[in-house]
Amino acid sequence: xxxxxxxxxxxxxxxxxxxxxxxxxxxxxxxxxxxxxxxxxxxxxxxxxxxxxxxxxxxxxxxxxxxxxxxxxxxxxxxxxxxxxxxxxxxxxxxxxxxxxxxxxxxxxxxxxxxxxxxxxxxxxxxxxxxxxxxxxxxxxxxxxxxxxxxxxxxxxxxxxxxxxxxxxxxxxxxxxxxxxxxxxxxxxxxxxxxxxxxxxxxxxxxxxxxxxxxxxxxxxxxxxxxxxxxxxxxxxxxxxxxxxxxxxxxxxxxxxxxxxxxxxxxxxxxxxxxxxxxxxxxxxxxxxxxxxxxxxxxxxxxxxxxxxxxxxxxxxxxxxxxxxxxxxxxxxxxxxxxxxxxxxxxxxxxxxxxxxxxxxxxxxxxxxxxxxxxxxxxxxxxxxxxxxxxxxxxxxxxxxxxx
Amino acid sequence: xxxxxxxxxxxxxxxxxxxxxxxxxxxxxxxxxxxxxxxxxxxxxxxxxxxxxxxxxxxxxxxxxxxxxxxxxxxxxxxxxxxxxxxxxxxxxxxxxxxxxxxxxxxxxxxxxxxxxxxxxxxxxxxxxxxxxxxxxxxxxxxxxxxxxxxxxxxxxxxxxxxxxxxxxxxxxxxxxxxxx
Ligand SMILES: [Zn+2]
Numbered sequence: 001x002x003x004x005x006x007x008x009x010x011x012x013x014x015x016x017x018x019x020x021x022x023x024x025x026x027x028x029x030x031x032x033x034x035x036x037x038x039x040x041x042x043x044x045x046x047x048x049x050x051x052x053x054x055x056x057x058x059x060x061x062x063x064x065x066x067x068x069x070x071x072x073x074x075x076x077x078x079x080x081x082x083x084x085x086x087x088x089x090x091x092x093x094x095x096x097x098x099x100x101x102x103x104x105x106x107x108x109x110x111x112x113x114x115x116x117x118x119x120x121x122x123x124x125x126x127x128x129x130x131x132x133x134x135x136x137x138x139x140x141x142x143x144x145x146x147x148x149x150x151x152x153x154x155x156x157x158x159x160x161x162x163x164x165x166x167x168x169x170x171x172x173x174x175x176x177x178x179x180x181x182x183x184x185x186x187x188x189x190x191x192x193x194x195x196x197x198x199x200x201x202x203x204x205x206x207x208x209x210x211x212x213x214x215x216x217x218x219x220x221x222x223x224x225x226x227x228x229x230x231x232x233x234x235x236x237x238x239x240x241x242x243x244x245x246x247x248x249x250x251x252x253x254x255x256x257x258x259x260x261x262x263x264x265x266x267x268x269x270x271x272x273x274x275x276x277x278x279x280x281x282x283x284x285x286x287x288x289x290x291x292x293x294x295x296x297x298x299x300x301x302x303x304x305x306x307x308x309x310x311x312x313x314x315x316x317x318x319x320x321x322x323x324x325x326x327x328x329x330x331x332x333x334x335x336x337x338x339x340x341x342x343x344x345x346x347x348x349x350x351x352x353x354x355x356x357x358x359x360x361x362x363x364x365x366x367x368x369x370x371x372x373x374x375x376x377x378x379x380x381x382x383x384x385x386x387x388x389x390x391x392x393x394x395x396x397x398x399x400x401x402x403x404x
Numbered sequence: 405x406x407x408x409x410x411x412x413x414x415x416x417x418x419x420x421x422x423x424x425x426x427x428x429x430x431x432x433x434x435x436x437x438x439x440x441x442x443x444x445x446x447x448x449x450x451x452x453x454x455x456x457x458x459x460x461x462x463x464x465x466x467x468x469x470x471x472x473x474x475x476x477x478x479x480x481x482x483x484x485x486x487x488x489x490x491x492x493x494x495x496x497x498x499x500x501x502x503x504x505x506x507x508x509x510x511x512x513x514x515x516x517x518x519x520x521x522x523x524x525x526x527x528x529x530x531x532x533x534x535x536x537x538x539x540x541x542x543x544x545x546x547x548x549x550x551x552x553x554x555x556x557x558x559x560x561x562x563x564x565x566x567x568x569x570x571x572x573x574x575x576x577x578x579x580x581x582x583x584x585x
Contacts, residue, residue, distance in 0.1 A: 016438075016440070018438040018439075018440075018442065018443040018445055019442070019443040057448065114438075117420070119416065119523070119524040120524075122521070122523050122524070123523045123524055123525060126523045130489075132458055132489075133489045133546070134546055135523075137547075137570070137577050138532075138534050138546060138547060138548055139519060139522060139523055139525070139526035139529070139532065139534075140519070140534055141519055141521060141522070141523060143521070144517050144519050144534060147517035147518075148515045148516070148517050148534070148536060149515070150517075151515045151516055151517060151559065152514065152515040152559065155515070155559040155560075197520070198518070198520045199520055199521040200517050200518065200519050200520060200521065201517055201518035201520060201554075202517075203517075247489065247546070248536065248546060249488070249489075249536050249543075249544040249545055249546040250543075250544065251544075253514075254514060254515045254536070
């Protein structure tokens with residue numbers, strides 16, 4: 001296996017992008033990534049497209065994107081891992097480069113959810129569990145699946161709806177200063193969140209990420225090319241991948257996502273750190289906050305803190321910039337938006353920019369001490385999980401950051 | 405009875421098709437502004453309806469059970485594992501020798517939610533409680549919990565699984581009721 005670096009990233013504006021087709025939206029991200037790496041389409045030997053689809057018109061999105069972006073006739077495939085589709089695309093491109101099958105590969109995540117009416121989208125997402133046993137007869141919705149976790153978590157650890165609203169307020173705070181975010185310019189208050197209507201009790205509208213169109217892209221290259229292309233390669237040091245059960249009823253408890261825990265375990269093992277107090281190794285993280293409860297469970301599944309203590313991190317503001325471990329300084333899925341297939345690649349873009357210290361405005365640039373970052377991307381309700389670890393170091397394990 | 409849902413569903417699409425036809429008639433193209441009146445959209449003139457047909461051949465006994473008013477699970481004859489939802493094969497033993505066992509029906513609530521914003525195909529039901537309970541046998545079941553007041557639902561409460569007719573469609577399924585009122 002060869003080491004693999006990210007040398008170019010691009011990110012489309014997230015939101016209701018009814019001004020673009022699938023190809024045009026992907027191009028916004030692809031063009032920016034090519035410019036960032038100062039590469040041309042002919043340099044890309046292989047590209048992979050993450051697109052969950054169903055709600056959008058194109059049935060063969062990878063080829064449509066390849067044609068529009070001038071990447072044809074290079075080989076491609078479309079990958080799907082529900083809401084972790086973008087990370088699956090990144091992983092696929094990573095494998096292509098690590099294995100030696102390609103020296104330069106591109107991962108593109110793109111999703112157009114506004115091509116269908118909202119009721120159709122709600123129906124599609126509700127079916128993203130186990131269709132026959134959980135949707136056909138019991139009509140679960142996506143917030144409903146996570147609400148089952150939120151109820152159990154609140155009951156076990158005494159967390160309140162107000163605690164979870166603090167996640168929404170934090171992520172809107174950062175989303176409001178991220179020009180690429182769906183809710184750019186929109187801050188919210190605890191009160192607004194608490195007063196928003198229930199969509200699946202105890203989950204309220206403001207606990208939930210929106211329906212989003214978006215695209216993001218990353219160019220991955222082999223170790224011998226990385227330094228020729230850029231002075232600041234960001235190395236993909238580890239990827240952990242795991243699955244949970246399709247049937248929620250087959251899970252033993254509802255206070256954490258086992259798939260995310262397992263994926264983290266793998267990812268940490270490969271870089272030689274213990275799955276415990278992991279906040280101290282990373283300067284910044286992007287976690288999968290499709291709902292506020294998901295962010296809190298992520299803190300624990302990732303081992304930032306122990307089970308049940310995640311809620312203390314948000315209560316004490318420790319996941320803001322300057323805290324123990326800054327999380328979702330791009331606004332997260334909650335405020336940046338959650339274009340299913342693009343979310344994971346968007347996380348890769350953000351982690352790369354954070355480590356390069358090139359985030360604008362500086363208010364959402366994390367302080368970089370160890371040069372390590374992490375993204376946590378969950379598909380479905382813990383059906384899939386991808387943990388990707390990024391570093392400025394090509395070798396070795398992360399050091400411990402100074403306690404502030 | 406099934407008509408009530410179909411009528412709603414048809415109405416939703418009839419409205420948008422009607423609007424589309426008017427736009428085409430007036431402008432010669434199916435192009436109109438998006439919901440926010442901001443950008444031009446081509447509104448698809450081709451419709452695709454999705455309704456799947458899913459095999460239940462190997463777990464027919466489960467559905468026969470519902471007709472008898474019983475909820476069945478399968479249990480592997482070799483390793484004793486329960487499977488709910490029932491399945492025809494035990495991947496761990498690589499075997500397909502399964503016993504059909506009636507579920508005790510006694511469970512304890514692990515968690516629940518109330519679906520307030522419903523999928524279109526569920527829009528004809530009042531808000532419903534979806535719960536997961538651990539059954540006496542050790543496996544979990546996910547189903548609706550039938551209660552008159554959802555504020556009385558508590559994690560840890562005892563529930564009973566029963567076969568019911570889902571109205572207005574009139575087909576057999578299963579749901580929980582509180583064990584003690
Ligand atoms: Zn067995």
